[in-house]
Amino acid sequence: MPETLTMPAVSFAEAFTAGAGYLAACTQGLPTRATVDAGHADLERWARGEAAPGDYDGAIARSRHAFARIAGVGVDDIAIGSQVSVLASLIAASAPDGAVVVCAEGDFASMVAPFHAQAHRGVRVREVTLADLPTAVGDDTWLVAFSLVQSATGEHADADAILAACARTGTLSFADLTQALGWLPVDASRFDITVTHAYKWLCAPRGSAFLTVRPGVRDRLRPVHAGWYAGEDPWSSCYGPLVAPADSARRFDVSPAWPVWPGTAAALEFFASLDAWAVHAHATALGDRLADALGLVDASGAPVRGRAILTWPDPDGAHLAALTAAGLRASGRAGRARVAFHLWNTPDDVDRVLAALHT
Template identity: 45%
Template sequence: MEIAQAQQLWKPEPGWLNTASYGLPPEPGWTALQDSLAQWRVGSTSWEGWGESVQRSRTAFAGLIGVPDVDVAVGATVSQMLAPVAASLPAGATVVVPDIEFTSNLFPWLVQQERGITVRTVPVDGLVDAIDADTDVVAFSLVQSSDGAVAAYDEIVAAARAQGALVVVDATQACGWLPFDGSRADVVAVGGYKWLMNPRGTAYAYLAPALRERLRPDAAGWFAGQDPHASYYGLPLRLADDARRFDISPAWFSWVGAAPAMDLVAEIGVPAIQAHNVALANRFLTGLGRPAGDSAIVAVDVPDAEQRLAAAGIRAAVRAGRVRASFHLYSTEADVDAALTALVG
């Protein structure tokens, strides 16, 4: 599907430049969600059909990052998906994290400090050089939330492998617009409600098979069973033998809205989405006299930016006094130009 054709599936108010905060649902996802809510309201169906959206979403996510769907667990938040990884680290382990990392990929490691885990933060552009023989885990965002910086993925992975360190990637701000090979990491965790345009309450995690052997599924329930529908009651423990043992019971309606959005991203293709998004981001940067970049998220210093954008009806984020603008499928050149008019006249 071409971008121009796909854009007909959204109806945003002009000026939405904040997908880095949350993505907007395409019409198929919105409609599926409304239909399921109407069914819930009157009790016209059982829940199993809603539950099928989970596997559909899982399979689509696996395809986007190039991993088998049996190696993907589903949950609700990135920090929840990372918790068993952090809990599995032996006492004395060292985790290296960028100093501007979003806390969903920082707090899970920090809460293990009482067990003797060391968390060392370094400048994001010095991450590769900071990986040494004492490093057990390298945890980083593929794209930084604060400023859109794209990590040197291949270089970081190579440096980590040279030291025998695990690679844990938060791809929440990347997956859906930035192509990458998830199988090169040990863990790839993604919150679905941003660039994948899922309802909030969906998260995905690729967990490499070798790593899973070290993890304990402390949140296991019926949905983590080998056959969830045969796991409602009683002994024995009978968990799935793949990544599903780390699933948590799904928030049905979030997944009903997620599946059509996931299918649509796959149909359009991440490379095409990347080209569209980055072109708009660079149009914005050029209009402000800044050099072009390689990200769909940009952060710039502009005096009185928050007030100027608000007065023009432009919805972008302001982080530490900097404008953070983010551009996705439904963003247009008109959105960019309206923001530039507001900021520079």
């Protein structure tokens, strides 16, 4: 059994009502106590007939401001939506006819499928391994789309090398931060475009997603989802064409699913209040301990380090079944067992994984 791990002095678990044995933040985060309270209060207000659509504007504004702090971007650079696939489809619809898009093999479908769906316009998708993304970006590449942290494997893309290749070739960079923001400090302003669904590591209700767009890129994208909420003054844009689309990235807003936003605001304000590097240290200390015990190595053969998501081959699902039988909530993806460590996890969760696998 590995040595006892000394965790950071900061305690995170008290913000949640549960979490012991829950190793599935990469599938769905757990709500904070504040998010649960906000959701209950909104549901009760609705049941009393006291809720009105305009009341949610405050929660949406709070969410946008908190996400700006978490992602390191300006509030005017943020659009809201409901799903990664919807926001990625907006980017795909903006690709010029015949454009070349480079994607990572095995990446999450929501980041790949929208570009394949543009094949009727001659848009070509070139899929390469994650490690080969920087060298696959050429002068003919309109955009490179990739998840910064891979859902199926927990691998990290080499953002520095990818961005350097984009700078050399004038290629747009589009990063999915869904499996990163919330445990991995990320400066989203480095990328031309990013997308994040907040229901995983940011622990928001499912249905609140964020698109960030650099100011210089906005006019290169088509607001194909433009509805009343994409107007400069949404409440004056309810009928007919948008006379005045928003000047900011709000021109790409998707009409909000109101009930998810009070809980989203509470969740994001909680994460915006944290030291992101302390959260990172907490999650990766647990991940490193389990990786060492299991002898996990990366694609180059080096020991796995610095990951909150750990995966290993499990083609018949036996390991996932053993974890589930031990009362642990884990997941399986692409023939691999998958566990994730977040704020509520402790060294005891590592010990329980090892015991379940009889390591």
